[in-house]
Amino acid sequence: MLKSLSYINVVLALVYFVTYLLNSYSWPIFAMLLVIVYNGLVIRNVEKEIRFTAVHYVLGAVCLLFAGFLTLWVVNIVRSSVAYNYFNDTWVYILITVPFALSIIVQYVLVLCRHRN
Numbered sequence: 001m002l003k004s005l006s007y008i009n010v011v012l013a014l015v016y017f018v019t020y021l022l023n024s025y026s027w028p029i030f031a032m033l034l035v036i037v038y039n040g041l042v043i044r045n046v047e048k049e050i051r052f053t054a055v056h057y058v059l060g061a062v063c064l065l066f067a068g069f070l071t072l073w074v075v076n077i078v079r080s081s082v083a084y085n086y087f088n089d090t091w092v093y094i095l096i097t098v099p100f101a102l103s104i105i106v107q108y109v110l111v112l113c114r115h116r117n
Contacts, residue, residue: 002110003046005103006039012100013039019096031066035104038063042111052115060108067104070097 013035038059045052074097081090 002107002114003043005107005110006042006046009039009100009103009107010036012096012103016096016100020093028066031062031069034059035063035066039107042107052111056111057115060111063104064108067101067108070101070104074098074101 013032017029017032038056041056041059044050045056074094077090077093081087
């Protein structure tokens with residue numbers, strides 16, 4: 001489950017990047033790169049059955065922070081779309097961002113649960 005979720009995160013990160021972050025500031029692009037690198041590390045550790053180290057948890061926490069920002073951005077966009085009755089262009093953003101943020105959060109929880117076993 002963790003491996004497939006990591007592949008989903010990589011795909012969603014690339015879709016999110018291509019769709020919304022091509023002309024963005026540098027820190028969201030850096031966060032996307034970090035999400036891709038972290039998911040690559042998770043895939044490698046799951047395939048080779050290597051235990052997660054403190055580096056994985058720190059990188060995961062930073063990815064979790066980025067998921068929090070994604071959630072905050074979605075909430076702000078939904079609020080402004082409701083206020084101005086303008087959902088035409090925001091549905092695609094919401095449909096990409098919500099699963100992406102949720103998958104980052106679920107993945108971090110699964111990594112923590114794997115650590116306990």
